[in-house]
Amino acid sequence: MQIPNNLQQVQRHFSERAEVNLVIQAKSQDLRWTSQKWGLWSLTYEQELTTPLHITASRGYVDCLRHLLLRGADVDMAPGGQTALHVACTAATPDCVRLLLSFGADPEAVSEDGRKPLHLCQSPESLQCAQLLLGHGARVNSATEEEEDTPLHVAARWGLVEHVRLFLSYGASLEARNTEGQTPLNAACAQPHPSSATEDYFQVCQQLVAVGAQVNTADLDRQRPLHQACKNANSRVVELLLSHGANVNIMSYSGNMAMHNILQVAAYRLDHQPEKAVRDLLNHGAVRIWPGALLKVLRHCCGSPRTIEALVNSYEHVRVTEEWAEAVPAELVQEHPHFFQSLFSLGRTPRSLKHLARCALRSSLDGHLLQALPALGLPPPLQEFLLLRFEDVLY
Template sequence: MEPIECRDVLVQNALFTGDLEAVQKHFTESAAVNLIIESKGDELRWTSRKLAGRASLDCLRHLLLRGAAVDFAPGGKTALHEACAAARTDCVRLLLSSGADPKTVSEAGHQPLHLCKSPASIQCAKLLLEHGASVNSQTEEEEDTALHVAARHGLEEHVQLFLRHGAGLEAKNEEGQTPLNAACAQAHPPQDTERYYHVCQQLVQSGADVDAADRDQQRPLHLACKNASARVVELLLAHGASVNIMSYSGNTAMHNILQVAAYKLGHRPELVVRALLNHGSIRIWPGALIKVLRYCCSSPRTIEVLINSYDRVRVTDEWAEAVPAEIVQKHPDFYESLFSLGQRPRSLQHLARCALRSYLEGRLLQVLPKLHLPSSLHQFLLLSFEDVLY
């Protein structure tokens, strides 16, 4: 029978609330089961058997036994799409065992595997793959694979699962991003840093190209610096990412981190700047340091590590005028030491550090471990933070 529209509020409520007794009453063997329920406003349209995200497994089973079309999708998604989006493993299992197509494409161009976007959906993804879902299928518009989706959402277990099933590391989406690019490009709060680091670690250790360029010639390092992802930046640099390569806009990784430092204080942008400098990043032109000071003064450690990468910097009265009084009051010791550099030279210890760093340029991180230096001196050479300038 062709599906018909259901406007009966009692039937709709029974379906939306998962009231099994009411569902059994309304959907007997002789009742039409493939109904369309059109919700008003911005709510989704649901079919009577599209219960995966909202109602009970028992109701879904009852409707399927009464002959509900398992791949019916009048609203653009099948029940399997909805179940995966809602991470309803029990419903996914039932739908697949009832013949649901794991490769069916929604109106938006997504297969069910592309909708496994939450940590709780890992079992759904496993079931889909066991029933023949294609791990390398791409969405129709964005051209994302399941690995792109998992990487973008920081889903460690999903990434591991998809890699085991042969997901393509270098598959590119419509923006030219690989899964590693997608993970590095995704903005996230500081509390999610570890998740994204472990995702990137899995991708890199599996052989992902750390210098893969998207359509704007942005590499993973450019993108990770935009998000001030310090651990990801260190990971990429340790695996050979090019520290000074430019994007189409002319930005290096250092430019990107300095542009966002003031807005990413919780991510500790100073760690990114230090990592770039220790891996041979080209330093800021000294004449532009006052401009950086204006933009980054709320992150005094970012200023500290930049200043400490030069043996001397010409500090003028204009520098003091560049920092708002409330910032100076919040970090008085540091800014007093910075402004006083206009009247005194840097310490001999600092000058020795600069001389050694200059001598070891390009080899610093390879040579230092072989010198067997005390830990404190080792960290000093790597621009450890002291919150004051000498």
Template sequence: MSSKIKWRKPKQIRNDVIATAKATGHTLQFWNALMVGDHLTLITIMDDDEGCHMINSIYDTSNAEEWKDYRFNYRGLRLWSLTYEQELTTPLHIAAGRGFSECLRHLLQRGADVELSPAGSTALHEACENGHAECAKLLLSYGASANAVSEEGLMPLHMCTSPASLECAKYLLQFGATVNGRSLEEDNTPLHVAAQHGLPGHTELYLRYGAALDRRNDEGSTPLNAACSRPQEAEDLGRYHDVCRMLLAAGADVHTGDQDNQLPLHMACKNVNPDTVDLLLRHGASVNTMCYAGDAPMHNVLKAVAYKATHQPERIVRALLNHGSIRVWPGALPKVLKYCCDSPRTIEVLLNAYDRLKITDTWVENVPPDVFQTHRGFYESLFSLAQGPRSLQHLARCKLRLVLGARVPSAVPKLGLPTFLQNYLLLEFRDYVH
């Protein structure tokens, strides 16, 4: 049987199944207890003759701030709202979504229906989305389906998108969740979701349960592509690197491109994740493959420098050049200078791949005065090259690098040179050019 989820449209019910009424004091007390997790008050109300009917009530919370006028359905039917204004929920959803495990326990003990999904998702989806593991475990132990499909075509595992949801994912798998189940719209597996959100713990867990490394989603991306392509803040770079490390150790292919033929290296360069780029290069990633848009990894990182200078893009440019990347056409260097001038080390390592430079007034004009003043020492050394050739030491470096080509990273350490010369050959940063 295919692991792809087959979505079924929720059953349509006539609008008149929702009873509209002014909330009584009893129902308001029940609602307030739910919202704050007061399980003792809930027990008192639910054990009352009237309160027992509220356990499977369906509430419309689209205007929940107006506490004295909300709609509820005592009949507890599975509903399909025809109007987008409605936001339907149940006591079970509220308790699970807010992590009120004691309230949830008492609702379940009194017969709350774990499969109710008035807004298109079950209470288990809510618990997993918000990372409430104890609630997820309770729902599963009372018969909630670990493979329930929401109206959006998502299983509970697809809702595990935060580090806090790791325990939820463990319980789901223990209760039979399908580790390779596909989402409806994006065709993602749980491993895709973990990769997209940079979740090393989830990634390790799914791999241990046999998650497929080569499954592609609707964009043609494998989990490794997905991990590299997700936009990443500086504080998240380490998490995404860890995910990629686990995927590669499990056998993920660095040469698989998405529907635009963008390889993991293309996207790691675009998102400026230096450690991930180094990792991919160690696993044999190609530095000169072009995507269908005609961009090589070098183009991707240079386009991102202006937005992610704090991500150390110079490290990526250096690594790509050391592994034999194509260089920028010399006539385009002034344009690169204009957009990358806030990262002088990127400019430094890029220009050190050339044995000669034709520096003109345009170069000077492309560096704003405030940037020039901030990095005055570097730019003075660069613009002084307009009056003379590069140093003999630099020319010797260029010649040796030309001979070694893409073997530079592996060959230079074997030359028996002093460490400072090895670093010089590998384009170590000096914050000036000569």
């Protein structure tokens, strides 16, 4: 059954209290296994219990919703496990949220799966819904029953910049832990996202760090924010965390350091510019790859030539053999001929004096490069060269 956005029709069909609280059984086209009794399973269409109040609230039909409420609809009725306020927040219909709250809807109502309306504000369009909920007494640090996520965890995980700002202004806890041991900063760094969302996740993390979020907090797998940011190849977040003291060489339970994580995904996240994260890790003192493993890294990361450039330029000498040329597909050599020919030629010619001077200076400042650099008085081009500026060629 559908409730059209037609007030006259709604007034005609729903005029009595019993009618406005009608429970509707809706079926979807999705199938699921159900058991009517022990040992007997069958495939049936998924069913959902709903009410006219839920339908109008989820579709933003404010006039129809008002009519139902004025006729005595139960504002907190939840036959399908959620109240109308839950579905209005999910659908981001702030006018309906405002109306439901004005009729006494409980902003702290718990759904069947343990979520409150504030946890369901998961889209940029739901910001006003979150503002209304907080203004009517919703608790900013309420946790979901199963995951123990706070609204700040949810907003950080979905890259919701303005929601994070709102929750912080209401005193959201920066170090609250969910069942995976994640803080909101961990949750933001752990969430995979397209390159188009990189700026949003950077701004979320920037806000959290600016007000004191701990950058080295480990989850239950001993994954730190830096581990996760590298796994998702968000180079801007990597730079942010490093500049605020993230430990560059600490291991997770799996034995991975941040450098391992970024190299594992570099070839698949080219639009995230993983080479920038690799360079920043090296400049902050990351342990370099064992030279004997560079050929393996080349095979895996050759699709990101600048990643290879940053790695190779962190060594004075690299033993390049014929296997290196065999490791790179011909189409990549054709796409980046200048770089790969310069790489392969390192097996025949020594590195330039300029490069050796860079390596000597980096080695002497090992662990203190970024702190000492301002005192060296070098012109900007030399500073950039010292910090492994990308030149798309090796010499």
